[in-house]
Amino acid sequence: MHGGWYVVLVTTAAQMVVAMSNIVLSTIAPKVAESLGVAPVLIGYHVGLTFGAAALASIYGGIVVLRLGAARTTQVSMASSVIGLGLLAAPHVGLVALGALFVGIGMGFASPAASYLLVHHTSPGRRNLLFSIKQTGVPLGGVIVALAAPVLAVTVGWRWSLAMIAAVAIATLLLAERARAYWDGDRRPAGSLRSTPFGGVPLVWRQKALRLIALAAVLFSGIQRILLSFTVVYLVAEGGYGLVEAGIMLSVAQIGGSVSRIPWGWLADRLRSGLAVLFLICGIMIAASILLVLLDASWPKPLVYLLFFVLGASCVGWNGIVHAECARLSPPGTISLAAGGMSFFVFGGVMFGPPVFAVVYGMAGSYSSTFGLMVAAGVAALGLLLLAYRQQGSER
Secondary structure: OOOHHHHHHHHHHHHHHHHHHHHHHHHOHHHHHHHHOOOHHHHHHHHHHHHHHHHHHHHHHHHHHHHHOHHHHHHHHHHHHHHHHHHHOOOOHHHHHHHHHHHHHHHHHHHHHHHHHHHHHOOHHHHHHHHHHHHOHHHHHHHHHHHHHHHHHHHOOOHHHHHHHHHHHHHHHHHHHHHHHHHOOOOOOOOOHHHOOOOOHHHHHHOHHHHHHHHHHHHHHHHHHHHHHHHHHHHHHOOOOOHHHHHHHHHHHHHHHHHHHHHHHHHHHHHOOHHHHHHHHHHHHHHHHHHHHHOOOOOOHHHHHHHHHHHHHHHOOOHHHHHHHHHHHOOOOOHHHHHHHHHHHHHHHHHHHHHHHHHHHHHHOOHHHHOHHHHHHHHHHHHHHHHHHHHHHHHO
């Protein structure tokens, strides 16, 4: 019960839990706001608090993996998520804010632990595929919450959606316990946090190829969050679409991101080059973003659906390849540290992407023009990937 596919099961389940914990309040915001007696827009602060805590936790997640073991760290992640979900259910805004912090800590610890387990307990020849399968837990969790949480909220009460996620988290914690003794046999409890005060971030920054890919990941995650945050309002305000149809378009993008991750991972293993696949993804991202800027209400609906599927496949489908490249480029014995450092950069893009979009929109006054940010960021990311490729060539 501790083979490669069991590792994939546990790590994918953990990714589902942290993803569901992160987005659940956004899917039932009106009911939560009504219960707390606040404006629904205030629920948006939950996202900022969650990702801020996740970014900080990811800095030290790799150190925690080395000290406690990857399985135990996964359990800590699940326990933190359960505590956070319990606080999110509390009838007080302050406790909800505290719950967001615990959920963020769970997010920050999950990825370094998963990377360590996948690298040390699965075949290197399938690394990109298995990392990509693990990352499907994020959109899959989003789909489950989007379908189940609103139904639970209007039938038995919104807090039951939190209980549903907590149950999955507890089940994942118990699954990890079955293999913990084997998975954590190489932990190093004598390590010191003071010896690495900034966790894995300096490690990522010192390795030039890894630094360039991390900076590209900042841009990728910013593009992803912009797409997911502003698609609906763009389509309604300027695209001539109704709210329901705009929501369907966003769902198509999420489906594209979900179903593409495994094929991208398979292709990277087939080509034996994750960087080559990232080049391909980035090129598609730029082309699709240009079409998004040019989108017109007169375009045939099937073409628009196809566009959003491709946007999802590129702007949302890159995560597994980036984390696999991080694992490949990490110096020996530093997988979890590097994964935590990489997660810090990814969360940073999530935090800064939407605010930058909002500032530029305030100056441009047009959503279509502001979506040009995705094109510019994609071109910049392509340049960073090219530099990373040249750096790897010079090292070889």
